[in-house]
């Protein structure tokens with residue numbers, strides 16, 4: 001999956017004014033070693049831009065190491081990042097280098113920064129302040145020899161205000177900010193991106209040459225793209241697989257399905273839906289929007305993750 005994501009990403013589509021501005025800033029900061037924070041809605045291409053920045057940097061010949069913050073269990077954080085010495089804990093039958101050592105000479109990307117637990121935030125802050133670290137159970141101080149990039153889909157300023165993210169860490173990371181605009185503000189890129197993905201999936205699945213009909217292109221341009229570039233990519237992949245013949249037409253695109261929220265309330269009122277039914281429908285809608293990320297969905301809904309899971313069970317919403 002990840003590999004496929006990268007393979008289609010060989011062409012950086014950035015023809016819209018918003019993306020051209022972004023690339024201008026990117027070029028200015030690429031060669032320095034400054035920390036760059038890449039923010040933007042989910043699926044806008046933050047990871048993609050981060051890799052591009054690495055390739056344009058003085059460290060391009062070095063490794064690019066990505067650390068997915070959301071998937072790091074609290075107890076694995078240190079051994080994963082810093083590595084460990086033989087015998088430092090029961091499973092440590094030999095010395096292992098951590099991801100930071102692997103990134104030496106290159107770039108390290110902390111992806112999904114907003115998901116870091118408070119103890120992890122403290123350790124990251126220390127790392128950035130001291131620019132060196134030790135393996136677990138080790139005494140040797142190893143310099144951090146990697147450019148640091150971070151991405152976050154959530155509003156970190158707000159997370160700081162709400163006390164969920166350390167202010168001192170935020171300032172360390174907020175040196176250069178690149179904002180990747182949502183796809184709906186990059187109308188000029190939609191057509192080109194769709195064509196790039198169409199070619200990629202046609203080849204991948206061994207399908208004949210295909211083109212979009214004018215109707216299909218119109219629909220792509222009008223859609224709001226809550227899931228941004230990733231949604232567009234999935235929609236095109238689906239269309240390549242299911243459309244017959246040499247054209248991809250509007251109905252092949254499977255778009256416009258999840259009801260907009262005002263529409264949901266309108267229909268609900270007309271059909272005499274109960275409050276619980278509306279709540280269940282709204283939760284489903286938000287889970288769709290956050291692609292099943294409970295932490296993010298809970299934040300949008302303004303309830304705890306635990307309450308969200310309880311409601312999900314009560315309403316029988318599948319995960």
Ligand SMILES: Nc1ncnc2c1ncn2[C@@H]1O[C@H](COP(=O)(O)OP(=O)(O)OP(=O)(O)O)[C@@H](O)[C@H]1O
Nearest residue numbers: 005009012013042043044045046047048153229230
């Ligand atoms: N400008 C672009 N040109 C070509 N492909 C792109 C572009 N931007 C994004 N993509 C593709 O869109 C998909 C989503 O991009 P990416 O994973 O970088 O998004 P993201 O913002 O990191 O998402 P998330 O917040 O979920 O981590 C990837 O398959 C990527 O290759």
Ligand SMILES: [Mg+2]
Nearest residue numbers: 046047111151
């Ligand atoms: Mg990403």
